[in-house]
Amino acid sequence: MSKIIAIANQKGGVGKTTTCVNLASFVAVMGKKVLVVDIDPQGNSTSALGIEKKKLGKTIYDVLMGDADIQDAVIPTGVEGLDILPSNIDLAGAEVELVSFDNREKVLSKQLASQKNLYNYIFIDCPPSLALLTVNALTAADSILIPMQGEYFALEGLSQLMNTIKLAKVHLNPMLEVEGVLLTMFDGRSNLMQNVAEEISKFFGKKVFTTKIPRSIRFGEAPSYGLPIIQFDPIGKGSLAYKSLAEEFLTRNRDSFKQLVNLRQYKKSISLG
Numbered sequence: 001m002s003k004i005i006a007i008a009n010q011k012g013g014v015g016k017t018t019t020c021v022n023l024a025s026f027v028a029v030m031g032k033k034v035l036v037v038d039i040d041p042q043g044n045s046t047s048a049l050g051i052e053k054k055k056l057g058k059t060i061y062d063v064l065m066g067d068a069d070i071q072d073a074v075i076p077t078g079v080e081g082l083d084i085l086p087s088n089i090d091l092a093g094a095e096v097e098l099v100s101f102d103n104r105e106k107v108l109s110k111q112l113a114s115q116k117n118l119y120n121y122i123f124i125d126c127p128p129s130l131a132l133l134t135v136n137a138l139t140a141a142d143s144i145l146i147p148m149q150g151e152y153f154a155l156e157g158l159s160q161l162m163n164t165i166k167l168a169k170v171h172l173n174p175m176l177e178v179e180g181v182l183l184t185m186f187d188g189r190s191n192l193m194q195n196v197a198e199e200i201s202k203f204f205g206k207k208v209f210t211t212k213i214p215r216s217i218r219f220g221e222a223p224s225y226g227l228p229i230i231q232f233d234p235i236g237k238g239s240l241a242y243k244s245l246a247e248e249f250l251t252r253n254r255d256s257f258k259q260l261v262n263l264r265q266y267k268k269s270i271s272l273g
Contacts, residue, residue, distance in 0.1 A: 002035075002119040003253065004112060005179055006141035010164075011157050012128035015147045015184035017044040018219050019245075020125040022238075023145075025228035026246035028081035031258035032120040035074065038087035039108070039137055040127040041094075046086040049077040050226030053088040061090040063111050064136075065097065070111050079228060083119075095132050104132065105172050109140035120255075130164045138168040143179035148200060150186040150193035150212070158203070178207050180252070182245065186212040211245040214238070234263045 007020045020036060028034040038045040039060060043053050062068035063085065074083050098104045112122060124137045138144060144165060148154045169176045181204045187193055201208050214237055222232035229238045243260055250257045 002116045002122050003143070004116075004122045004124065004141045006124045006126055006134075006137040006144045007147065008124075008126040008134055008137060008144055008161075009146050009148065010128060010130045010134070010161055011149075011154070014149045014154065015182075015213060015219075016128070017048060017125055019145070019147045019182060019184065019213070019242075020123050021045050021048045021223075022229045022242040023245055023249065024082060024121070024123045025079045025230050026242050026260075027121055027250065027257075028079050029230060029258075030246060030250065030260065032081060032250075032255075033118065034082045035115060035119045035122045036077075036082065036084045037108075037112070037122060037124040037137075038084060039091070039133050040087060040125055041089055041091040041133075042127070043087040043089070043091075044223065045125040046084060046088065047226065048223040049079070049082070049084055049228065051075065051077070051084060051086050053086070056086055056088055059090060060085050060087050061094055064091075064094055064107050070114060074115075078226075078231065091133075098132050098136075105135050105139045108136035112140050130160065135164075135168065135172070138165065138176060139172045141173070141176060143177045145179040145182060147182045147184045147213075150183045150190070150196050152192065152196060154196060155199060178204070180249075181208045182211070182213065183208070184213040185215045187215060188212070209245060209248055211241060211248050213241045213245070230263075239263055 007016050024034050024036050036045055046053055058068040058073035063070050063073050074085050076083050101107060126134045126137045183197055216238040218233045218236050218238050222229050225232055233239055
């Protein structure tokens, strides 16, 4: 039985897609069977994992509309053990079309039910809003992982997000929990970021991941090559950070994992593959 994690924050540019793609990739490389569900009409997770959106047949849009079985839309990625339910711009109309559906908040949940025995973890990359697609993700998920940029503006909108989670928990998904809060684009030399980190820690306590994701230009470069950071820059600071996050994530879930002792050796293995 898989665990479903929605990666969400209504604020854009906080690293949702970067976290979804790279955490999922590391968890897969550590020996787990993983599915990424791209529920953002921008389809950035799809592109970041090397999938050409213009060449897609079936997508999550077709699945949500009931025009395709989920098995017909899921495709493998270049990371062993990692599949994706891809997205493209077709999904942009889903918000409007889903309004007329019965139990419109539960469409994604019903579709993912058939996949729960096929994967250890399912990560949902949500759009930067709290509209119907994100509500579907929160209804389907067991937990929510919240990336937050280590800046003052990250605190703005926090109450709105937490209120949405509370409402989803009360009315749609009583089992929903906060998986954790992840500080992204973090610079430990900045007093402001340290202060913001302290405020976030006061609010969320032990839910804040010990691992912090640093700023790195490599995160911006990797998607243009259709590669997660573990394949694009296996021994860079970004890879080391997401490796640490994956280990912390799996440890929190009391799950064993394959140790990646030497990322340099991993780099050689994928170069030869």
